[in-house]
Amino acid sequence: MNPPPVTAATAPDAFSPATAAGGATLPSLAVAPDLPDLLRPVAPRRGLIGFAWRHPAIAIGGALMLAMLLIALFAPFLGTVDPTALAPARRTREPSSAFWFGTDMLGRDIYSRVLYGARVSLTVGFSVAILASVAGLSIGLVAGFMRWADGIVMRVMDGLMSIPPILLAVALMALTRGSVGNVITAITFAEIPRVSRLVRSVVLSLREQPFVDAAVAAGTRTPMIILRHILPNTLAPMTVQATYVCASAMIVEAILSFIGAGTPPTVPSWGNIMAEGRALWQVKPYIVFFPAAFLSVTVLAVNLLGDGLRDALDPRMAKRL
């Protein structure tokens, strides 16, 4: 006798932690006769170093992210002064031992501004990643499971997706005052269509999996199926997507601030510092380059983390990209 739940439990599914861990062998592999040498399980190195060895992208990206996070958290204790303190007497000083990154045209210390700017960038990046993921998950789950809603929701998403994200965020920012909260809302809005599209496509393929049929046959109600069987399986691709959303949000925030549609000038964000250095950049390039370097390294860290997670969580994708 073979009850359906057993099939459901052993059905290999793309994003389950078992395949994600990499080390665990599937039952089907274990019974295959005469494994070629290549497929024999290699004793993995243990501990943190082993993990870093197997996933260098996660290790490097994670370490850089952690460093940036610590910088943002402990900005007041890292030899900074008030990032908004004006001192016209010592404006546009070149980088020196007193002003590590120099001062801007209002005499503000760029080192302090850049360090405090990390707070804005990370706040925007993380908030947008979380908010867009939650909203995208809800919309994608509804669209993927309720056929009547799918058509309308996806047409709306198609329409919003055909507006280039930066322009969409710019248009929304033009409506409101510049504030960190508004920037987060505008960028989240611009990111939602892509996330919900991804969730919907994952849901549509999961729906056809035998374990969902099994749950339906066992009489599980639809909300429970979504919660217990669909949602957990969307988490791996969502995590990867969230890191890309985070990276994109950081870039868009900097761009918005750079063109004057982002955080208000009183908030030291990397985009703002660069916008203020724009007029002088040919003679004082350091004003632009220090925030630019921090921004690039942070986004690189998030992207590396995303690539690493993708390879670790979804080995099929890893081969393709």
Added chain:
Amino acid sequence: MLTYIIRRILATIPVMAVVALFVFSLLYIAPGDPAAVIAGDQATPDDVARIRASLGLDRPFLIRFGEWSWQILHGDLGTSIFTNLPVAAMIAVPIEPTLSLMAVTLAFAVLVAVPIGVVAAWQADTLIDRAIMAFAVLGFSVPVFVIGYVLAYVFALQLDWLPVQGYTPFAEGVAPWIEHLILPALALGCVYIALIARTTRAAMLEVLQQDYIRTARAKGIGQAGLLFVHALKNAAVPIVTVIGIGMALLIGGAVVTETVFAIPGIGRLTVDAILRRDYPVIQGVVLLFSFVYVVVNLAVDLTYTVLDPRIRY
């Protein structure tokens, strides 16, 4: 085939309708009452109400949306709040620099990205492949204005090879025109190259595993012919698709690139419009670029049958 083309064109109508609805709502919920602005400081509430009625601002949302859409379909994008000029005319002036920048970037990016993607797939898992993919991650991560400043600093300020900023119209000669576009196109192209190269590599890897490639190899075809004629043809559909989707990056990036290189294009117009809260101009720009994006992706869809004769509708 013809029915497919017609159906595909019709399918863009709801998409553009959503865009139009969004863009219209923008003005609808924008802070500030145009009637009060026109009436001036001395106006009584009655005056404002009268002006509002004469402008038709007191009518329901959907009726106003319908009328506005009708105007748009006739090429009337409204009037700028700031300059009182028609938005369509204001957009027409700086369109040349923006189109030039995007065209040069597109051509350059495709010419660079496809070959390096092919090479990365051919040399998969070697040092060359790793280097190309590392470059792709960098291209995704370093924002366009950062690349722009670095390039301008190195090649214009330090080496003095190319102009730092500005734009020369095409009519004044090809050489100065392209000279001013090289650095902006390089900066704008990086993220696009990264995107296309990654997709090309992925598509090629899949194609190179197929049996007909082995057959072609056995037949004695040269490596270049095999990669660029036999394999690339079959990898074309995803590559062309991502070129179309990537247009969104190009459009958004153009706004920023123009700011860095002081190119008097649509990006400059947009930035000025944001600072002045000139909503009709922002609406016009969003509408125009979204339309371009939709049309490009429609064209991409329609090329599928040419690229892959197996696709039949």
